[in-house]
Amino acid sequence: xxxxxxxxxxxxxxxxxxxxxxxxxxxxxxxxxxxxxxxxxxxxxxxxxxxxxxxxxxxxxxxxxxxxxxxxxxxxxxxxxxxxxxxxxxxxxxxxxxxxxxxxxxxxxxxxxxxxxxxxxxxxxxxxxxxxxxxxxxxxxxxxxxxxxxxxxxxxxxxxxxxxxxxxxxxx
Amino acid sequence: xxxxxxxxxxxxxxxxxxxxxxxxxxxxxxxxxxxxxxxxxxxxxxxxxxxxxxxxxxxxxxxxxxxxxxxxxxxxxxxxxxxxxxxxxxxxxxxxxxxxxxxxxxxxxxxxxxxxxxxxxxxxxxxxxxxxxxxxxxxxxxxxxxxxxxxxxxxxxxxxxxxxxxxxxxxxxxxxxxxx
Numbered sequence: 151x152x153x154x155x156x157x158x159x160x161x162x163x164x165x166x167x168x169x170x171x172x173x174x175x176x177x178x179x180x181x182x183x184x185x186x187x188x189x190x191x192x193x194x195x196x197x198x199x200x201x202x203x204x205x206x207x208x209x210x211x212x213x214x215x216x217x218x219x220x221x222x223x224x225x226x227x228x229x230x231x232x233x234x235x236x237x238x239x240x241x242x243x244x245x246x247x248x249x250x251x252x253x254x255x256x257x258x259x260x261x262x263x264x265x266x267x268x269x270x271x272x273x274x275x276x277x278x279x280x281x282x283x284x285x286x287x288x289x290x291x292x293x294x295x296x297x298x299x300x301x302x303x304x305x306x307x308x309x310x311x312x313x314x315x316x317x318x319x320x321x322x
Numbered sequence: 323x324x325x326x327x328x329x330x331x332x333x334x335x336x337x338x339x340x341x342x343x344x345x346x347x348x349x350x351x352x353x354x355x356x357x358x359x360x361x362x363x364x365x366x367x368x369x370x371x372x373x374x375x376x377x378x379x380x381x382x383x384x385x386x387x388x389x390x391x392x393x394x395x396x397x398x399x400x401x402x403x404x405x406x407x408x409x410x411x412x413x414x415x416x417x418x419x420x421x422x423x424x425x426x427x428x429x430x431x432x433x434x435x436x437x438x439x440x441x442x443x444x445x446x447x448x449x450x451x452x453x454x455x456x457x458x459x460x461x462x463x464x465x466x467x468x469x470x471x472x473x474x475x476x477x478x479x480x481x482x483x484x485x486x487x488x489x490x491x492x493x494x495x496x497x498x499x500x501x502x
Contacts, residue, residue, distance in 0.1 A: 170383040172447050176475050184479070196433070197441035200419050205346040206412020209382035213413060214420045225417060229409065236381020237389045241401060244390045247375050252428035254498075260426060261502040262493025264457070265464040266486065269471025271451040273364055276476040277443035289441040296445025301452060308347035311442050318438015319431055 151219045153227050159186065160212055160231035167236065169267030171209045175274030178212075183282075188219040191282045195289075198278060203311055209233065288321045325362050331403045334395065337361055338388055338407030340443050345412070349384045356392075364391075384408065463501035467493055 167174040175198075180190050181265055189197065197218070201211035209232060216228025250256045275297075279289040292314050299310050328334040337356055345352040350373065357363045364372070376386040385405065392404030426432040458464035471489055474480040496502045 152446070164381050166482060167380045167382070168378075170377065170381070172450060174482070175447070180442070180479055180481065181337060190438070195440035195444070196423070196427075196436045197420070198443055199436045200423055201416055202443040202446075203439055204412065204415040204419050205344060206342050206415060207345075207349050207382050207384050207408070210412055210416040213416060216419065227414075229413065233382060233385045233405070233409075236379065236386055237405065240376065240379050240381065240386040240389045241393055241398075243379060244375065244393060255336055258494050258497035259490075261497040263378070264454070265467035265502070266471055266489050266493060268451050268455045268458070269468040269489075270475060270482065271447050271454070272468070272472045273476030275444040275451065276449035276472070277479075278447070279441055289437070289444070292438055292441035292443035293448060295360075296442040297449040297452070300446050300449035306347040307446055311347075311439050311448065312392075314442025314445070315435040315439040318434045318436070318441065318459075319370065322434035322437050 153223060154217060155186070156216050156224055156228050157231040160216075160228050161235050164232045164235040165239070167232075168263050169270060171207075171211075172274050173267050173270040176270065176277045178215075179274075179277050182215050185218075188215055191280075193218075195278050195281070199311075199315075203308070203315075292317050292321065325365055325368075328361070331396060331399060334392065335403050335407040336402060337363065338404045339411060341384075342408045343411040353384060353387065415471050456500070461502060463496045467496070 163174050163178055163181070179191070179194055183191050183194055197214040198211055200214060203206050204210065210229065212228040212232045213225040216224035216226070218224075220227070273292060279286065279293050281289075295317070296310050296314050299305075299313070300307065303310075317322070328337060341349065341353050341356045344356075353373075354369060358366055360370050372387055372390055373383065376383045376390060379386050387406045388404035389401045392400035392402070394400070396403070413496065423432070455468065458468075467489060471485060473477060474485045475482050493502065
């Protein structure tokens with residue numbers, strides 16, 4: 151039952167997505183490409199690109215994957231599965247948050263998570279630019295230029311994506 | 323500055339619809355613009371605090387924000403309405419783009435452009451990680467954790483479900499000793 155499989159796969163991702171969707175991207179790629187085979191690594195980066203370029207939360211990449219795997223209902227199930235468990239948690243925790251504001255454990259957990267999120271987001275960037283055939287220097291060149299532009303310019307990232315797409319047309 | 327929360331579910335829905343519909347290049351700036359500057363639903367400080375909570379929790383940050391704010395103003399129905407408002411139009415945009423893309427995916431130029439956009443997005447991820455990393459760059463224990471996560475999850479392709487619990491325990495140990 152592929153819808154159930156989608157629900158379980160993305161439901162688990164939802165609860166480990168500390169730092170939001172970017173942090174869970176490497177695990178999503180591993181599950182979706184290596185384990186489940188719903189798409190391949192060359193197509194994964196393209197689905198990721200569509201979700202980045204379209205307006206809205208970047209979590210919507212899961213709808214594209216769900217759609218590839220199981221059509222329209224796959225896209226709905228994947229989106230709800232990746233949001234619902236975290237949403238239920240957020241619903242419960244929202245009130246506790248104030249109460250534990252000064253708790254040393256909360257502060258320790260927050261400090262512990264920060265470097266993990268950095269390492270996981272770096273992994274996401276690395277995994278996206280490393281297709282199954284092995285690292286591709288052209289993808290790395292585009293990624294490096296984009297990273298430099300992001301860190302030095304204060305423009306809407308959409309412009310950077312547009313330039314990156316143009317570079318892709320010439321390089322790839 | 324006076325703030326007035328949304329008066330009814332319809333107002334809540336259209337507000338989140340406006341966020342989702344316009345959020346080219348990232349949702350957070352548009353969430354801020356809509357809720358703090360245009361509709362004045364909440365103060366700057368309140369917004370920052372709420373986003374801080376949602377970044378701490380797992381899951382899509384802005385999705386969680388719609389749940390938390392919807393609940394605060396209208397309970398469960400508020401959460402559901404805010405979430406649906408946020409996702410409705412972006413879902414249609416993404417699926418439309420996806421279908422359009424599949425139509426054209428056999429064209430090598432289209433494929434190259436889209437892959438280029440993907441690599442650019444990967445570069446934005448790395449830039450985001452570097453920005454976040456500035457705050458911890460002078461803490462050796464933090465850098466060890468960053469490197470360990472990157473080498474296992476990124477390069478080694480080890481499941482995050484294995485790495486995260488172990489790294490979290492080590493991280494909390496480091497934090498309790500004051501190293502983070």
